[in-house]
Amino acid sequence: MGEAGKQENVTTFEEMAEVVARLGIVPLAPLIPEHPSVNGLTLAENWHTDTELDPWRWRVRFPGEGLAGYGKFIKKKAVLVSREWLPAYLAASGPRKSLEERYQSGLATREALTLLEIIRANEGIETRQLRSMADMKAKEKKTAFDNAVTELQGSLDIVISGVKQRVNADGEPNGWNSTSFETSGHWMHEAGILPFEGSREEAIAWLRSRMEAAWAPEAVAWINKALGWK
Structure with a gap:
């Protein structure tokens, strides 16, 4: 099992930023099997408190600070994609036509x-x-x-x-x-992020290599199927 399988407790935005940077893709709520979510890593009592520890506020700090793209990217669910992974993710899953x-x-x-x-x-x-x-x-x-x-x-x-x-x-x-x-x-x-230089197939390979190093096998298999990667 990859690093994603470890149990973590995240309290601060900075800690969550480290998780997102390491795992590349982190959904707001549970979505990907055997893979962390912002909701699952944080304490329920901190949500919607409008404090620095409120994960609901973090979701817009990420794009606001250029640390991750944010939106309903996968199965109509809100997801954070790190700035390092986003160019490849767009190349791998973005539209081929305008x-x-x-x-x-x-x-x-x-x-x-x-x-x-x-x-x-x-x-x-x-x-x-x-x-x-x-x-x-x-x-x-x-x-x-x-x-x-x-x-x-x-x-x-x-x-x-x-x-x-x-x-x-x-x-x-x-x-x-x-x-x-x-x-x-x-x-x-x-945010000062350059587009991915390479084909869709190269972008998928880039993402897979990083997922396999940090994600659980079940999570990798699920996202391959969910995004139609072959």
Whole structure:
């Protein structure tokens, strides 16, 4: 069994950053068999406390500090991918064609295309503004909006880049913080991360070699199947 099989207790952001850097891919909640998750490594009483020890806050510190890409990348579940692994992960699992080409082929939704066009022109846009600009503020359009945002994360076209405090017309804090989005390429550029130089097959081989050194065999087998790697 790889290093991932060890029991760990993580209390601080810095400790979790070490785990993410070592394992490369860490889901927020249990997802990959015999593989750690942020939820599984941390104490339940620290969640949603809005303190430095709150893992819910860490999820946006990672992309905010350029330490890991974050989004619903695997089976519509939130995952952290370290800055070292992200270029290879994008090359191995990202789309072979542009979203426009996928849309024309019936492989992407109109809503996803609309949202991506807006995000490209407004990198770092927050959820409420994105819904407004896409004319999807109505309640009956919320499900379509949520599905399109999840679709774009699953295809690795976008990442969650952080959260922004909502404010009212007077600039005062108003309501819950809102998730913000960027295209994957823009986030990587801003974080100083270079694209993977090599083919999709070379990216998969790069990832596998590191997974086999640090992950449990069950975890490696699962992700190979989940991502369709051959």
